[in-house]
Amino acid sequence: MSVIEVSRVSRHYHVRSGLRWWRRQEIQAVRDVSFHIEAGETFGLLGPNGAGKTTIIKMLTTLLLPTAGSARVLGFDVASQPGEIRRRVGYVFGGDRGLYDRLSALDNLRYFAELYGVPARAQRQRIAYVLDLVRLAGRERERVEGYSRGMRQRLHIARGLLHDPPVLFLDEPSIGIDPVGARELRATVSALADAGKTIVLTTHYMYEADELCDRIAILRDGSIVAEGSPADLKSRVSEGEVVEAVVHSLPADAIARIQELAGVRSVTVRDLDRAQVLLVQTKPAAQLAAEIAGCLRGTAIQSLSVRAPTLEDAYVELVGGT
Amino acid sequence: MSAGRLLRLVAVSWYLHLKMLHRSMFDSVMQVVWPLFFATTALLVYRATGDRDALSYAATGAAVVTVWTAVSSNASGILQRERAFGTLELLVAAPAPFSLSIMSIVLAVTTTGGYAVAATLLWSRFVFGVHLAPAWPLPFALALVATVFSFGVLGFLLAVAAVRYRAVFALGGALELPLWLACGFLVPVALLPSWLRPLSWLLPPTWGMQAVRAAAAGQSLWADLGLWAGSTAAYAAAAVWVAATVLRSARRHATLSLT
Numbered sequence: 359m360s361v362i363e364v365s366r367v368s369r370h371y372h373v374r375s376g377l378r379w380w381r382r383q384e385i386q387a388v389r390d391v392s393f394h395i396e397a398g399e400t401f402g403l404l405g406p407n408g409a410g411k412t413t414i415i416k417m418l419t420t421l422l423l424p425t426a427g428s429a430r431v432l433g434f435d436v437a438s439q440p441g442e443i444r445r446r447v448g449y450v451f452g453g454d455r456g457l458y459d460r461l462s463a464l465d466n467l468r469y470f471a472e473l474y475g476v477p478a479r480a481q482r483q484r485i486a487y488v489l490d491l492v493r494l495a496g497r498e499r500e501r502v503e504g505y506s507r508g509m510r511q512r513l514h515i516a517r518g519l520l521h522d523p524p525v526l527f528l529d530e531p532s533i534g535i536d537p538v539g540a541r542e543l544r545a546t547v548s549a550l551a552d553a554g555k556t557i558v559l560t561t562h563y564m565y566e567a568d569e570l571c572d573r574i575a576i577l578r579d580g581s582i583v584a585e586g587s588p589a590d591l592k593s594r595v596s597e598g599e600v601v602e603a604v605v606h607s608l609p610a611d612a613i614a615r616i617q618e619l620a621g622v623r624s625v626t627v628r629d630l631d632r633a634q635v636l637l638v639q640t641k642p643a644a645q646l647a648a649e650i651a652g653c654l655r656g657t658a659i660q661s662l663s664v665r666a667p668t669l670e671d672a673y674v675e676l677v678g679g680t
Numbered sequence: 681m682s683a684g685r686l687l688r689l690v691a692v693s694w695y696l697h698l699k700m701l702h703r704s705m706f707d708s709v710m711q712v713v714w715p716l717f718f719a720t721t722a723l724l725v726y727r728a729t730g731d732r733d734a735l736s737y738a739a740t741g742a743a744v745v746t747v748w749t750a751v752s753s754n755a756s757g758i759l760q761r762e763r764a765f766g767t768l769e770l771l772v773a774a775p776a777p778f779s780l781s782i783m784s785i786v787l788a789v790t791t792t793g794g795y796a797v798a799a800t801l802l803w804s805r806f807v808f809g810v811h812l813a814p815a816w817p818l819p820f821a822l823a824l825v826a827t828v829f830s831f832g833v834l835g836f837l838l839a840v841a842a843v844r845y846r847a848v849f850a851l852g853g854a855l856e857l858p859l860w861l862a863c864g865f866l867v868p869v870a871l872l873p874s875w876l877r878p879l880s881w882l883l884p885p886t887w888g889m890q891a892v893r894a895a896a897a898g899q900s901l902w903a904d905l906g907l908w909a910g911s912t913a914a915y916a917a918a919a920v921w922v923a924a925t926v927l928r929s930a931r932r933h934a935t936l937s938l939t
Binding site for chain 2: 444445473
């Protein structure tokens with residue numbers, strides 16, 4: 359039996375707009391999604407903002423009801439057996455919120471230990487263990503309002519682990535963390551996976567998903583557009599190559615000219631502070647670097663390189679680039 | 681969860697939320713100072729009558745009013761505060777009964793109202809020379825605690841309703857003044873229009889306050905306390921039912937978080 363089984367789940371919202379006459383609009387956040395996760399697996403949900411990742415997590419943690427379909431966690435139904443699931447899963451999300459800033463880390467953990475029914479006698483030991491695991495031991499008596507974002511995030515994880523859940527949901531845990539903090543966080547998640555936890559991770563960072571996940575589902579507009587191991591997903595675009603150019607003041611017609619070249623699979627432009635990164639995925643043996651450089655004539659090119667596709671390239675192609 | 685575990689949850693949660701409420705020096709000072717302005721106004725008005733009994737009536741009423749003010753303005757905002765902290769979803773996602781988690785926060789808020797009671801009574805004693813000498817001191821204190829507890833239960837009902845209906849936040853403030861009148865804190869219920877009195881009888885603080893007045897006057901308070909207990913239990917049961925219902929509704933309508 360899979361630890362998590364999601365079968366044809368959909369979820370829609372109603373939003374109201376207008377001041378005098380409310381207009382009711384239906385937003386389809388998740389459409390007919392199915393997947394399963396096995397024990398000990400780290401499963402990634404990737405997708406742009408609004409793709410439905412957080413909605414799926416909220417349904418699996420029993421905070422939202424599916425509007426169609428069914429989902430089971432550890433054999434319990436998310437709609438009818440929320441209490442059974444809540445006792446057995448940990449839920450961690452990213453960002454500054456989710457902690458009581460005016461309390462110390464120790465008080466935060468004491469409070470959540472009570473909420474999760476950690477026996478009084480075991481609390482001290484368990485809190486010490488999770489603080490040590492997330493490298494916050496020695497700082498636990500400081501108020502959370504003085505913590506850095508990375509420390510807060512590690513405290514979030516400690517909170518999620520207090521009751522030693524077999525399943526952990528991590529919703530964009532590394533959002534807004536500096537590279538060193540993010541690396542430490544990945545090390546913590548990796549240690550949890552090694553300890554046998556089943557982990558569901560949503561993230562925007564491809565290298566994070568590539569490093570941590572056994573399998574990944576890529577979502578677009580509420581639907582899964584691809585699912586497989588990072589290697590599987592990369593192989594979908596690995597037969598071609600990626601031409602990457604850093605340019606200044608890229609004209610719109612240059613993008614159109616590149617898109618028209620024979621052998622181009624997709625074109626993406628990402629804005630940096632003072633430059634733009636142009637990513638062109640090509641079909642096998644297309645060798646388009648010279649022609650792309652030709653299309654960019656008259657544009658200041660800082661660098662132009664050809665490389666093998668990464669998971670991010672697969673992701674960009676699957677969710678649709680410019 | 682066993683009864684012992686649930687009691688421990690309420691106690692720990694109450695203590696930690698009380699700790700949080702006292703972390704701001706400004707808030708703590710205001711909790712004590714602000715009620716004194718109201719007490720001063722009430723006592724000045726009643727002193728003009730020259731009736732010592734009326735002054736004692738006003739001092740007791742003013743003390744109780746300050747607790748209701750603290751509860752009505754804060755309790756309905758508790759859920760909004762938890763939303764803003766991002767902890768509301770975590771309280772719901774935890775296996776502990778949600779209504780108990782919220783009840784303990786409301787109790788912490790109600791406890792802070794206790795300081796206002798003490799401050800108001802001391803202010804009345806030393807600034808206005810009001811000597812509160814209840815005929816039955818112990819039942820008087822018991823009835824006072826019962827009245828304050830019923831505020832907590834009303835606040836609990838307001839707080840859980842805010843899970844689904846965010847506008848309840850405003851309703852808490854809107855209910856502050858009508859309850860002053862309806863529950864006979866400063867004006868006896870007998871003076872209210874007859875059509876309004878049944879509404880007063882439906883509110884637990886009315887019976888608590890009547891018990892307070894009865895104990896002060898040396899009259900039997902047990903009938904009033906019985907009605908207080910019955911109505912408070914009914915409101916508590918309603919709040920637990922509302923909590924379960926609005927949670928189901930919030931899961932269906934996605935109104936738990938701000939996002």
